[in-house]
Amino acid sequence: MRDWRVFPIRAIVAACLVLIAGGGAASAAEDPAPPTLRLPGDAAPTGYRVALTIDPDQKTFRGAVDIGVRLTRPTAVLWLHATDLTFENATVRSGGKSDAVRIVPGGADFAGFAFDRELPAGEIELHVDYTGAIDETSTQGVFRQKDGDAWYVYTQLETTDARRAFPCFDEPVYKTPWELTLTIPAGTSAVSNTPVVSESLAKGGRKVVRFGKTEPLPAYLIAFGVGPFDYVDAGRAGMKKTPIRIVVPKGKASRARYAAETSGPILAKLEDYFGMPFPFAKLDQLVIPQTVTFSAMENAGLVTWSESVLLAQPKDESIQWKRLQASINAHELAHQWFGDYVTLAWWDDVWLNESFATWLADRTIAEWQPSWGTAVERIVDRSNVMGDDTLVSARKIRQEIKSADDIANAFDSISYQKGGAVISMFEAWIGPAKFQAGVRRYMKAYAYGTGTSKEFLSAIEAESRPGVAAAFSTFLDQPGVPLLDVTLQCGAGGAKLSGGPRLALAQKRFLPVGSEGSSTETWQIPVCARAASGGGEASRACELLKETSGTMAAPGAASGACPSWVLANDGEVGYYRAVYRGDSLEKLLAVADNELTVPERVGLLRDIDALAAGGATSMGQALALAPRFANDPNRYIVQATIRIATDAGENVLPDALRPAYARYVSKTFGPRARALGFSGKPGEDEDTRLLRASLVPYVTKDGDEPELQAEAKRLALAWLADRSAVAAELVGGVLESAARHGDRALFDKYKEGIKTSKERRDRIRLFRALGAFDDPAILDDAFAFVMSPEFDSREAGNIIYASLDTPEGRAATWKYLQANYDSTVARMPREVTGFVPYYASGFCDEKHREEVAEFFAGRAEKLPGGQRNLAKVLESMDLCIALRGKQEGSLKEELARY
Numbered sequence: 001m002r003d004w005r006v007f008p009i010r011a012i013v014a015a016c017l018v019l020i021a022g023g024g025a026a027s028a029a030e031d032p033a034p035p036t037l038r039l040p041g042d043a044a045p046t047g048y049r050v051a052l053t054i055d056p057d058q059k060t061f062r063g064a065v066d067i068g069v070r071l072t073r074p075t076a077v078l079w080l081h082a083t084d085l086t087f088e089n090a091t092v093r094s095g096g097k098s099d100a101v102r103i104v105p106g107g108a109d110f111a112g113f114a115f116d117r118e119l120p121a122g123e124i125e126l127h128v129d130y131t132g133a134i135d136e137t138s139t140q141g142v143f144r145q146k147d148g149d150a151w152y153v154y155t156q157l158e159t160t161d162a163r164r165a166f167p168c169f170d171e172p173v174y175k176t177p178w179e180l181t182l183t184i185p186a187g188t189s190a191v192s193n194t195p196v197v198s199e200s201l202a203k204g205g206r207k208v209v210r211f212g213k214t215e216p217l218p219a220y221l222i223a224f225g226v227g228p229f230d231y232v233d234a235g236r237a238g239m240k241k242t243p244i245r246i247v248v249p250k251g252k253a254s255r256a257r258y259a260a261e262t263s264g265p266i267l268a269k270l271e272d273y274f275g276m277p278f279p280f281a282k283l284d285q286l287v288i289p290q291t292v293t294f295s296a297m298e299n300a301g302l303v304t305w306s307e308s309v310l311l312a313q314p315k316d317e318s319i320q321w322k323r324l325q326a327s328i329n330a331h332e333l334a335h336q337w338f339g340d341y342v343t344l345a346w347w348d349d350v351w352l353n354e355s356f357a358t359w360l361a362d363r364t365i366a367e368w369q370p371s372w373g374t375a376v377e378r379i380v381d382r383s384n385v386m387g388d389d390t391l392v393s394a395r396k397i398r399q400e401i402k403s404a405d406d407i408a409n410a411f412d413s414i415s416y417q418k419g420g421a422v423i424s425m426f427e428a429w430i431g432p433a434k435f436q437a438g439v440r441r442y443m444k445a446y447a448y449g450t451g452t453s454k455e456f457l458s459a460i461e462a463e464s465r466p467g468v469a470a471a472f473s474t475f476l477d478q479p480g481v482p483l484l485d486v487t488l489q490c491g492a493g494g495a496k497l498s499g500g501p502r503l504a505l506a507q508k509r510f511l512p513v514g515s516e517g518s519s520t521e522t523w524q525i526p527v528c529a530r531a532a533s534g535g536g537e538a539s540r541a542c543e544l545l546k547e548t549s550g551t552m553a554a555p556g557a558a559s560g561a562c563p564s565w566v567l568a569n570d571g572e573v574g575y576y577r578a579v580y581r582g583d584s585l586e587k588l589l590a591v592a593d594n595e596l597t598v599p600e601r602v603g604l605l606r607d608i609d610a611l612a613a614g615g616a617t618s619m620g621q622a623l624a625l626a627p628r629f630a631n632d633p634n635r636y637i638v639q640a641t642i643r644i645a646t647d648a649g650e651n652v653l654p655d656a657l658r659p660a661y662a663r664y665v666s667k668t669f670g671p672r673a674r675a676l677g678f679s680g681k682p683g684e685d686e687d688t689r690l691l692r693a694s695l696v697p698y699v700t701k702d703g704d705e706p707e708l709q710a711e712a713k714r715l716a717l718a719w720l721a722d723r724s725a726v727a728a729e730l731v732g733g734v735l736e737s738a739a740r741h742g743d744r745a746l747f748d749k750y751k752e753g754i755k756t757s758k759e760r761r762d763r764i765r766l767f768r769a770l771g772a773f774d775d776p777a778i779l780d781d782a783f784a785f786v787m788s789p790e791f792d793s794r795e796a797g798n799i800i801y802a803s804l805d806t807p808e809g810r811a812a813t814w815k816y817l818q819a820n821y822d823s824t825v826a827r828m829p830r831e832v833t834g835f836v837p838y839y840a841s842g843f844c845d846e847k848h849r850e851e852v853a854e855f856f857a858g859r860a861e862k863l864p865g866g867q868r869n870l871a872k873v874l875e876s877m878d879l880c881i882a883l884r885g886k887q888e889g890s891l892k893e894e895l896a897r898y
């Protein structure tokens with residue numbers, strides 16, 4: 001799947017190393033052409049026996065694989081996936097006879113195994129001896145990393161990198177049992193998907209570790225790790241007392257406390273949902289020192305984790321970190337069912353993995369820790385992804401896979417958060433119990449096999465009602481967010497409508513101003529509304545809106561009374577934005593504090609924000625609403641209000657209005673921020689601490705706040721001298737707040753901190769903070785500093801997370817990228833290069849738009865998934881330019897009051 005043009009030298013070397021085995025003298029001209037993307041489908045594996053010799057101190061490994069294969073038709077050349085493997089010997093056993101096999105070069109992704117004669121349909125066994133590469137920069141395929149003074153080897157085979165570990169059928173539909181044997185240095189240990197069944201000493205200071213046969217698994221879920229690990233026993237959990245361990249680099253066992261405490265309860269909660277035991281023999285949580293494109297990976301029975309997500313010293317166990325870890329843990333363990341037990345048949349159904357794991361993780365955490373506000377987080381995630389989904393360049397949840405780039409692009413917010421939100425909507429519509437019955441039916445029908453969207457939807461429909469699959473599909477197979485236009489009709493002048501009050505509904509795709517998309521899509525939307533009249537009890541009503549317009553009886557219509565308020569998205573779980581006609585929005589806002597839940601109030605505020613940020617309503621008016629909510633006791637309401645302010649105050653704000661915006665921030669949010677301060681007070685609850693962590697850095701950076709800025713600087717310096725000087729949840733906020741108007745002396749201190757810190761987490765915090773300075777000269781030096789070869793590019797690259805927040809940072813990032821493009825891309829792990837267009841994101845003017853488009857012409861297509869990412873970046877700029885044109889007047893008018 002990788003685009004080798006980015007790494008021409010390596011590709012050429014790999015091609016030259018393919019040896020010809022056996023006596024075949026056929027010229028390349030006679031060789032058949034390799035397949036493209038997918039295998040021909042005329043053969044399938046029945047099982048693998050893989051023996052690998054892995055020494056973490058080495059940059060290559062040796063492999064011997066025996067693959068049982070069923071040929072479905074007479075075959076002269078068997079094609080398998082293989083990347084960067086050097087073949088030494090291959091033989092085939094067929095009909096009791098063993099023959100040599102000639103290797104046919106297959107380009108970057110395939111190898112052909114040519115038989116002396118055409119073999120008949122039936123069972124054969126292919127044996128291949130080979131060597132493979134152990135990568136040091138990328139976290140794809142087989143790779144190694146150093147922690148302390150020791151090297152460790154790990155794997156990451158999803159989506160299409162199993163072919164770097166062994167020649168194989170590297171498509172998810174091929175699920176078979178695997179038997180893995182690893183020969184490793186005697187001073188190390190190894191983990192894989194199944195428990196160790198035997199260990200014996202071998203010559204040369206090695207030992208041989210044999211693992212049990214796996215349940216049927218696709219190649220992408222195979223995993224192993226080798227190194228001088230420490231093991232933390234996390235006990236046994238669930239219906240069959242599944243043993244759980246946290247496997248960490250030597251000396252880091254004390255950092256696994258929280259992981260050991262939470263894994264068992266989460267596993268047990270998931271078993272309850274599925275009504276069955278954990279589907280694999282054991283669960284190991286294996287720590288990788290550093291990953292680049294994933295936080296964790298759901299390999300069956302062996303989840304791999306980025307160290308910063310799974311491990312923390314006690315002082316770094318922040319509230320956000322604990323919640324994030326638990327949520328990712330629930331996600332990866334949900335995958336043990338959605339993905340591992342029942343696997344997607346092909347990558348166009350990535351949502352069957354990612355949407356379900358996202359949805360079920362939220363559901364699990366909400367049940368397990370109700371005080372964590374997961375129900376609100378869900379609404380926030382839904383609203384965020386609806387922002388991504390307004391782009392014409394957004395993917396569909398089920399997107400056709402035409403190339404390897406499409407697979408690279410499939411793991412985006414659409415597959416995770418949009419899919420999760422759409423599942424939540426249909427779960428609420430048909431009822432959680434029926435939805436759960438559908439899930440269980442699907443799991444049972446395709447246990448240890450593969451499933452498709454169609455099969456999943458049939459299972460849900462069988463447990464609920466006809467028409468669900470068709471309605472669900474309208475959200476899977478077309479992109480975009482429906483905009484639901486809602487008019488309450490009660491009859492004019494006291495004349496009552498027959499059938500009682502009703503809601504007139506209309507739908508179209510929500511397209512922001514400047515969008516070139518068309519609104520031709522129509523969804524089948526389960527519209528659920530809630531309403532009440534005259535202070536009475538609220539009632540709920542649902543209707544499936546199938547056409548572009550329709551009506552439904554208003555909730556409580558039977559009473560005949562006109563509702564005094566209507567919420568057109570009950571629970572805010574519907575995947576649509578609502579726009580209210582007449583005075584309905586004002587009436588709703590008036591009762592919101594008493595009648596709506598926190599998730600509903602957040603959803604409502606986010607819709608108000610999105611309509612303004614899409615140019616449908618006035619941004620000035622949205623800003624004017626903020627003071628009303630900025631002091632709400634609930635932190636989520638304050639955060640949704642900050643979002644209204646930042647959507648106006650970031651990219652779209654003309655430079656001339658920045659001083660006025662700073663005064664607006666200080667006036668609106670400053671008193672609360674100053675009262676909270678950067679330092680906690682004894683006895684505070686977690687919500688207060690989390691509000692501080694988001695509100696205070698925002699006001700310090702964007703407001704006109706010399707005192708908070710001085711305090712941030714004082715604390716940043718204190719933290720550099722003593723890591724316990726700032727609460728864990730505030731460290732990033734303090735370092736970035738201090739940097740925003742920081743001087744060169746502070747910059748030098750940060751650089752010193754990076755050079756002397758032994759903790760990766762601290763270095764990453766500092767690299768990120770370097771991007772938060774707003775002095776252009778310091779930013780130029782910051783980029784030159786972080787790109788120095790003395791630093792690990794995987795850590796140093798964190799600078800761009802903060803640099804893209806400010807005009808000065810965006811300009812510096814862009815300037816740096818243009819001058820150092822080739823070296824920057826060359827230093828990156830190959831799997832992140834596709835995201836390079838985002839380095840140029842966030843501009844809101846024609847000149848930069850032209851520059852970026854011109855610069856990436858001829859470059860983006862060489863990055864995996866780069867073209868779609870560039871299209872998103874450019875489209876976002878187009879929309880921002882149009883929005884600025886539309887909103888400049890209203891922003892000026894509102895901010896003039898400050």
Ligand SMILES: [Zn+2]
Nearest residue numbers: 331335354357
């Ligand atoms: Zn996932």
